[in-house]
Amino acid sequence: METTKTHTHDCTNNDGHNHSHEHGHGKSPVILFFIGLVLFIAAFFMQEQSFLQNISFLTAMLLSGYHIILEGIVDTVNESEKQKKFIPNVHILMTLAAFGAAIIGKYEEGALLIIIFAAAHFLEEYAEGRSKREITNLLKMNPTEARLIQPNGIVKIVDVSDLKIGDKLQVLNGDQIATDGVILSGNTSIDESSINGESIPREKTVGDEVFGSTINGNGTFTMEVTKDSSETVFAKILQLVNQSQSNLSKTATKIQKLEPRYVTIVLIVVPLFIALGPVVFNWTWDESFYRGMVFLISASPCALAASAVPATLSAISNLAKRGVLFKGGSYLANLAAIKAVAFDKTGTLTKGKPVVTDFYFILNSGKQTEQQYIDIVVAMEKTANHPLANAILEKFTATEILNLSVDNKIGTGLVTNYKNDTYQIGKPEIFSSVTSQVNAHKEIYAKEGKTVVYFVKNNEVVGVIAMMDVPNENAKPVISYLKSQGIHTTMITGDAELTGRAVGDQIGIDEVAGNVLPENKAAIVKDQQERYGSVAMLGDGVNDAPALVTADIGVAMGDGTDIAIDVADAVLMQNDLTKFSYAHKISKRLDRVVWQNIIFSMFIVVMLITLNILGKMDITIGVIAHEGSTLLVILNGLRLLIPSKE
Template identity: 65%
Template sequence: MDTSKSTHQHEAHVHEQGHNHSHEHDHGNLPVILYAVGVISYLVALLLIKNPLLENSFYVLAIATAGYHVIVEGITETITDTREKRKFMPNVHILMTLAAAGAAAIGDFDEGALLILIFAGAHFLEEYAEGKSKREITKLLKLNPTEARLIQPDGETKLVDVSTLRIGDELKVLPGDQVPTDGVILSGGTAIDESSITGESMPKEKQASDEVFGSTMNGTGTFTMKVTKDSKDTVFAKIVEMVSQTQSNMSKTATKIKQLEPTYVTVVLLIVPLFILAAPFVFGWSWDTSIYRGMVLLISASPCALAASAVPATLSGISNLAKRGVLFKGGSYLSNLATIKAVAFDKTGTLTEGKPSVTDTYFVNEEKKEQWIELIVNMEKESNHPLANAILETFSQTTDLQLSVTNEIGKGLVTTYQGNHYQLGKVEDTSQLSTEIQERNTRWMTEGKTVVYLIENDTTVGMIAMMDVPNKAAEGVIHYLRSQGIETTMITGDAKVTGEAVAKKLQIDHVQANVLPENKSFIIKELQKNTGTTVMLGDGINDAPALVQADIGFAMGDGTDIAIDVADAVIMNNDLTKFSYAHRVSKKLNTVVWQNIFFSMFIVALLVVLNILGKMDIGIGVLAHEGSTLLVILNGLRLLVPLKNQ
């Protein structure tokens, strides 16, 4: 345990050194203020000042102020990256700094200032698009139980802080209480909602010797329990710890531009001095002309359009999706969505409705069916049975029978009506059932359904099957992903038969059932290792570690606060079709970005050739730059237009 923890911390340290320097400079509001000063200085010099010396002074001020964070990050990140990678790792920032300095060196202060203004503005937009989401787990911590009813030696109970509990302590849990910690039931029985831990949609019946988890919600029963784990070792505590650790280790996949930067800038920085030195011998130019053309080359190679290739397009894509109920916390997540190889779904509330629904009914006597349904509705209405809502939503009540209903552990709801004894719940020995009922029971159970029986005077006369049914959008989304060659996996805390029944209906490739929260993130790791870039979609506390572990985590908008907090994107209103739409937008985004990159590089190549042929000066170069930049931005803005339905 200690060794793995040490290794984990070491890896976190390496990761932080390797990745966190990018865009993590915290200068407060200073860069924004200085940029504003730079813009004003540039406009003053351009529009108001006619004195050349004073005009150039304002342009220099614009370069120094608007380019403050560009220059600082260009120098510091180049040094840092070079030290870490042990090879020269320049970035576009350093190239832009040299380009502006080169323009000033040959007397074109205005062009140097314009280059810096354009690039610095694009840089601010990129930081805005990426977002640097600060994931917090404070809301999750608030969900942790704080008090427990500790049973004293005299049998009385005392409210104590959960942190003071020790293994072996005995606690009392009343109806509606949050289970204080992990333990085992000593006496009593109840139904517990464990969805926050296991993802199981159906409340679980619990009796003596059954295990219970801290933070789950007790139903209508009262029970006593014995503490079996220290508060820091509970399942809930492990979820909190894993979310925290995984967040600290989370890396941000580099954008396409970032991947191109070091190579591109290195090539430019090598070519420019070689060009200046070789030009007099190759082209017969004077040294003055060679230096001038070298500076023009440096400016021509400055990637203004390249810098604008991704950010406007990404912002447009994010805006497009936001209007349609999909919120991304960073541009890189949207960009990388197009490259995914696997998608893992939580079952309950993501692929399914998140609540049980009646799917089938059978009664031995059709003539008495309506009478029995009326009885069932009245029995459920008088109780807090876990499946009551599903039955009451399916069947309407016409007559109030004024029943006296009790909930007996192990039997279910019990009442007497018109001299007959009725029981609504489970059947212990299904071998005593009729052949017809046994066959239906076997088929329904195989389909992952929960079956409730109506027993009249020890004879089973009816049965109702319920399950958490797939939501209407799920099937279409799975079909879309399969058409894209993307592998699908369902991860659920439900029993295997229940998970496989839903997966079969939706044609999901793989099912991982009976999964506890601490294992969900390991399944994601395996998918990442064996398949590739992996997305996780979930809505519960139990999904949080997996959402953070995944390359891109999607939370359903009706889910818990913690799932939304730690996810990289949120699908509002639980509309799963928005996920396939987001994937389509991401694919189009990547197409547009590469179009922009190739176009930008073509313009650079064209300007370089024209410069060598002596057909271009700095003015033409800047004009071409600005024109190509405008076209690149307009191409990116096409992503604001809604995609047509496929």
Template identity: 65%
Template sequence: MQINQSNERAASCDQKQNSTQHPGQTTKINQEQADRNHEKTALRLYLLGLVLFLGAWLIKTPSPWLNDIGFVLATLTAGYHVMLEGFGETISDSRRQKRFAPNIHILMTLAAVGAILIGSFEEAALLILIFAGAHFLEEYAEGKSKREITKLLKMNPTEARLVQADGTTKIVPVAELAIGDQVQVLNGGQVPTDGRILSGTTAIDEASITGESIPKEKTVGDEVFGSTINGNGTFLMTVTKDSSETVFAKILQLVDQSQNNLTKAATKIKKIEPIYVQAVLYLFPLVILAGALLLGWSWSLSLYRGMVFLISASPCALAASAVPATLSGISNLAKKGVLFKGGAYLANLSDLQAICFDKTGTLTAGKPVVTDAEFFGLTEPEQQHLLAVVTAMEKSANHPLATAIVTKFADQVPALPISASNQVGEGLTATYQQVTYQIAKPSVFPTVSATISQRQAQLAQAGKTVVYLAQNHQVVGLLALMDVPNQNSQAAIAYFKRQHVHTTMITGDAQATGQAVAQQLQIDSVVANVLPEDKSSIIAQQKAQYGLVGMVGDGVNDAPALVKADVGIAMGDGTDVAIDVADVVLMQNDLSKLSYAHRTSKRLNRVVYQNMIFSMIVVLLLVTLNFMGQMDIALGVIAHEGSTLVVILNGLRLLIPSRIKA
């Protein structure tokens, strides 16, 4: 997706926008810039430390103390940010919580300092290098998750062509637009903000909002979304939303939510981390004393074993068990157009016992299609002629059934010069070649043959809408239409049934219509004739009956149910209501994305449990070997910090798309 402004122009406009932002927003931007600068400095120093370590390790100088200085410098440079976060965050967290709240960073800092004090310079450097490297890997996972969602920022419009009172246009920052302003959008340009077309027609690429690759036709009265790309037409639009309330802006709010809302496992780990670190720090002097007084070790050996214990018992791998994996899963799904508002919702998705689906626009396409065309007493040429007349008549109508009929037959029959009139109580009528044609609902024709009446009843029982086709007031054919399941629904329902998740369809349609769709999809149960305000109580009933329940809807009339469900999933299609109320947003109305998310959720939970079990086994093994005298600092550093890298890399596997069909 290309942006039509030059870099210089965009930068200039960004400066203008920043000047109009709220002070709190400006402070946040400045803080984010400071954080990025700090990360760059830390990475440069880490690379310098890596070079110093390799130099000291590979180059054997005549004076060993020169190598030791190299290792110490490597420890200080590579561990700069580790030490800073260790002491800085421990002090700030302790002040905020009004109790001693150490973190893993200070534990690693103390271990490195202790190793230097007992002369293990190389091991100290190795410890910091591996720990800091693991820390950078964690930050990569977090940054990857942010980038997959916020890469949309590259498409964030910065300027708009504001139409002034005298009809001229003026280039202004998007932040200066107000609701009601009129904006001109040129061919190939970006739509600057959400609005409605006043004049002109075009096709707009809405991939940045909906993920749909095919441009959507737009004309007067249609909604347009900020950041989308205009096609060949030029149009005039009126602004309908403040720049901070656009669909695009709401998508970007998901970034902070997805980073801060962690899984239950990650939350528990974060809570126990300071307690665990405190326990290790308190046990450290006891291990030294026990070694010298109870186990008969020399004081120097006891101090050495204490240092190995400090390294071995550190919960580095445990702390990295959940967060990198969770953020990797969120990142993976963001690339697929599935946006989660937090890791907790992703983890919960695999535990659903039941899932409810709105019918229209969720399980179905949301618009009718012609499913049956039947004729009575007509030859094949007469049938084709009738279809040509009906199609020509419907071209002048604008209701959904007309669109479905024209879409079905327009390419199959010749175009005829017919104009039709819509008369109340008679349906659509037209005269062509001295014959009167009529398209109307069955109630307009009180007397028809038993064959036609029976067939109409059968189709209606199957949930279809039937219209009669008449010549000179005599019914000679019928068309049946239905909002049919979309192509991805059946596979998604079959997937959840294989996972033993109970499926329910909730619809405001009649029972017959609902049952017809449910039978095609093989859904477990149907609740029909439901008003929007009743959907929430249905979710409550399902929760009482099954346990953890999900709700999938279009995010507008399903909003109360989406909120009530344990996991609310909105078929977003660019609607801001969906993004507001749901826990998960499918940027395309594609239920196969939900199946993929469920598989990813199961993978996430497996990976987290694997990591937690593996990390604790490694700690127990290393501590045991240390007391048995079979562990030294170098081996402890490699095994312990190596396990941390293994845990993080195992979590990063979730960045790889799943190919397994469950």
């Protein structure tokens, strides 16, 4: 095929600027900060209290605190105009405190306050950026170009946004797949780690689905586009990522709402504190104003404001790195409070496909061996195309390859003739006459919740094969963990109660709800909520959608399917149940860290205010203690980036 490349120039502004208050300062404030810091240090080598030294401290304060002062004044004015009421932020407190210190001749302290506050502010930005990195790296992986096969056979490189459903694309070795589709010709292996976190490439051939953003291996193939670029699995992951960064926990949201009220109270109390100082504490006016500035610094909620957001983003990042995506901090924070978990059975607690667990053949006086029967079974099942046939073929290996003509008849199962004998494989209901020996085995297997098929020779049952959808190897340890946390566990299944109970007993689940239609799963979740409180639901995200939406936290299993991402609050990108218990551990850690931060930050505020009233603290100690507590709170939140024991 001939390839042409078209060059288009997009003149729209795509620089990604966001003028909302998100503290994206760029390089200039950082450069000014370091210039101010150098000037601040240089001032200590000048004559004490000289005009030059004071000017140097004042200039250092203005340069290092340029963005602090700007945000303090401009953001307060803008937000107040927007909401039609006074909405101050913590930066205005720091600005007023720094200028207040300068007014009373404490230029050094004013500069120190702004420099440490600005440094803490930059560290918080770094902390948030570091926390977001794992999930925002996905944004860089969004494909931009595709090789479109035109009707004349010429390949043209076009923007992904120009693709339409039904377009044919060429994918070369090493290419990033542009969008979701299906392979028309060729075969390859594809790295799908961007979608499901799985490091091992998946083999793909004609008819298989491929996903946008994944990386093609050594093969070359053509594909048909099946989804608009805005509706691909990867596009939905990006939507989820953006949600996770803007949706904060209830605690973080409350702190953000509390900040302007808190700052307003401080701005009212400080003038009263200064005015009452000479009356209540017999201070001079100079001392009262000085103590007022220390009060302003001490009461500032800097550490409180940083208590939840860096910690929450760190926790989300920790989980994203391990293939667990939450749509927001509120869902992750709420996970710690769940009292019950409901699981879909098939594909969640089980592997989702049957396997042969038991078999029994009746051998007549050595005329026919077990292996000869197996050879016939394999030859018959090779002609069938259903999950039970696949299970039998995975279990049994033929030593002699037989080419048999097999009929698949409704009501009689598989039928063939071999060496003048008629053989059948079918459900037990088809056969009315069985020996007590066969019936005994069938009853044992049925009580264990297994599906049974008979192998029949000349209308005589000579074999019993039992199959079941066996438990996921991770199900038992996860259920055990949840029970250790006092969390009730329920399995919801459309299978018979007996089949469900057999799986439930193996993994130690508390309750089994059998014979449940998909539309009734949500009702069971509601009942669990009434009985236990907050309930999480784990399912495959398709027929479990109503239950996932009804649950307090819906968690979708299933290799990152777009339906799962749509309906659930969280997605396990790999079908790995242990990631759910890991997420619960991280949620509990997040809750502990946030409360540690809140209690510590408020303790520091109360201690500094008390020491200030007692006259036991100066402005320098206040600045260092207050801003030091902010740094500690941020660093404590960053601990959530460290993996927990899985």
